[in-house]
Amino acid sequence: MIRRYLSRSLLHAAILFAALPSVAQVCDSAKQDYEPVSPSADFPAPKDLLAKWLGFNPDPDPGTGEASDYSKWQAMDIPRLRRHAWMLWAGLTADSKLPRPVDAGEPAAGLLPKWETWYRAEDVLQESAGHLNTEKGNPPTSVPQLLLAFPRELVNLKFASARSGPGLAPRRDNTQVVAGVLYNRPTCEHVIAKRLGDPVAKDNMLRNGLREIPAFPDRDSMALKTVWMYVPHDGCEIVPVWDGIPNEPKATHYQPAEWPRSIVVKTSSTRACAATGPAVDLNDFYWRELLSQLEVARIKDSFPSARVGDYMILVGMHVITKEIPNWVWATFWWHDHPDYGQFADGRPSQLAAAWRHYLMDVAYDMDRPWQSTAQPKATFNPYLEAAFEGGTRSNCMTCHRRSVWPLPAARETLDSQGELLQPGQIVVTGSEASEATYLPEFRKSLKLSFLWTLTRVPQK
Numbered sequence: 001m002i003r004r005y006l007s008r009s010l011l012h013a014a015i016l017f018a019a020l021p022s023v024a025q026v027c028d029s030a031k032q033d034y035e036p037v038s039p040s041a042d043f044p045a046p047k048d049l050l051a052k053w054l055g056f057n058p059d060p061d062p063g064t065g066e067a068s069d070y071s072k073w074q075a076m077d078i079p080r081l082r083r084h085a086w087m088l089w090a091g092l093t094a095d096s097k098l099p100r101p102v103d104a105g106e107p108a109a110g111l112l113p114k115w116e117t118w119y120r121a122e123d124v125l126q127e128s129a130g131h132l133n134t135e136k137g138n139p140p141t142s143v144p145q146l147l148l149a150f151p152r153e154l155v156n157l158k159f160a161s162a163r164s165g166p167g168l169a170p171r172r173d174n175t176q177v178v179a180g181v182l183y184n185r186p187t188c189e190h191v192i193a194k195r196l197g198d199p200v201a202k203d204n205m206l207r208n209g210l211r212e213i214p215a216f217p218d219r220d221s222m223a224l225k226t227v228w229m230y231v232p233h234d235g236c237e238i239v240p241v242w243d244g245i246p247n248e249p250k251a252t253h254y255q256p257a258e259w260p261r262s263i264v265v266k267t268s269s270t271r272a273c274a275a276t277g278p279a280v281d282l283n284d285f286y287w288r289e290l291l292s293q294l295e296v297a298r299i300k301d302s303f304p305s306a307r308v309g310d311y312m313i314l315v316g317m318h319v320i321t322k323e324i325p326n327w328v329w330a331t332f333w334w335h336d337h338p339d340y341g342q343f344a345d346g347r348p349s350q351l352a353a354a355w356r357h358y359l360m361d362v363a364y365d366m367d368r369p370w371q372s373t374a375q376p377k378a379t380f381n382p383y384l385e386a387a388f389e390g391g392t393r394s395n396c397m398t399c400h401r402r403s404v405w406p407l408p409a410a411r412e413t414l415d416s417q418g419e420l421l422q423p424g425q426i427v428v429t430g431s432e433a434s435e436a437t438y439l440p441e442f443r444k445s446l447k448l449s450f451l452w453t454l455t456r457v458p459q460k
């Protein structure tokens with residue numbers, strides 16, 4: 001009897017297990033460390049409200065009684081549109097319950113911001129492809145280890161500068177950046193449930209005639225890309241500061257090493273510092289200490305002198321939210337005088353110390369909010385996109401809309417003015433140009449809801 005009972009319950013357990021083939025380990029809601037942006041009056045914003053601030057007015061023209069295009073789109077409310085992105089920043093950077101990890105014996109460094117409790121794209125994509133690699137005793141749900149790498153979209157530039165012959169100045173180490181991608185829980189759950197990191201699943205979707213992946217849940221799906229530079233713990237480091245496109249632009253791209261101004265970051269243990277320039281305290285940045293050989297090994301390529309105990313400083317962050325179907329596109333970057341200029345406008349007062357050092361710009365699609373000259377909106381993060389050809393005219397969504405499966409081989413294409421672009425140069429301006437320059441094979445591919453990370457093939 002007992003035996004029969006046992007074997008039946010084992011059978012039940014087996015059935016139950018088989019019925020739940022993809023129990024999400026990475027973003028399991030039973031794990032408590034995760035902290036979302038707290039829902040508030042500001043987030044998630046109803047899409048109709050965002051449309052209204054963008055100037056959409058469905059009321060008929062009072063003169064003709066007809067809803068013409070002109071009458072539908074009226075004045076934008078730029079302060080409200082900016083405030084929305086700032087409130088996202090406030091929500092993301094609010095304290096979580098987890099302490100910021102520092103080496104034993106060092107003074108406590110306060111709490112991690114909420115976004116640090118989110119899920120690393122690498123872990124989520126691996127689980128969704130059926131091969132979770134918990135990195136030898138580093139379960140992805142504990143305090144997140146830094147998993148940073150040279151940004152994929154800049155790889156061509158890196159190779160170009162490594163190849164640079166005589167006449168081209170060698171790059172300075174410290175002007176490189178490394179980046180990492182995090183998803184919030186709704187994004188994580190969707191990637192896993194729909195197996196969006198799995199090449200086979202995406203091939204099957206294509207074979208079944210789909211041209212788009214199943215849509216991410218509207219409103220609260222989010223993703224982040226964080227951008228970092230390096231500071232040694234007892235030395236100092238030169239960090240270039242972006243003061244905007246020079247008055248007499250000589251180029252369309254500016255690698256940080258070419259920016260005219262920089263500051264010198266010092267830590268409380270700085271002893272020797274050969275660099276000259278205005279000194280800035282480490283605590284004016286959000287920073288993380290490198291605490292394991294694993295974290296160091298991942299960035300060695302970009303920062304050969306990095307050691308355990310040194311610091312990574314956050315110089316920029318991209319944030320997207322699915323409050324509107326094609327996502328809201330916001331970006332934040334560090335500045336030593338963060339209270340001046342259009343990118344400081346509207347910063348809310350409740351931000352804690354270091355978080356006030358970041359400037360912001362936001363785009364709500366490929367064109368809007370239109371620039372003062374009625375040009376499509378250019379939105380870029382200088383620490384990432386200023387480096388590539390056309391980057392200071394770029395817009396997040398015109399590049400991200402090219403994220404498809406399978407990723408076509410780099411091909412020459414046309415830019416907004418109809419000029420031929422070389423492979424790897426992918427800046428077009430505005431929605432019209434973007435349509436006109438779309439590569440034909442995109443129409444036959446699977447659109448990945450603008451997420452570039454979904455083009456990755458996770459390693460087993």
Ligand code: HEC
Pocket residue numbers: 152153181182223224225318319320329330331379380381385394395396397399400426450451452453454456
């Ligand atoms: C030239 C193309 C390009 C432009 C312009 C660009 N990005 Fe990206 N973005 C990428 C690539 C490539 C990745 C990373 C893919 C990876 O790490 O696998 C990425 C990653 C991201 C991610 C992580 C989520 C994901 O899978 O896409 C976010 C969020 C993001 N970018 C936001 C932005 C924002 C906001 C802007 C504009 C301010 C922007 N991007 C401009 C190419 C671009």
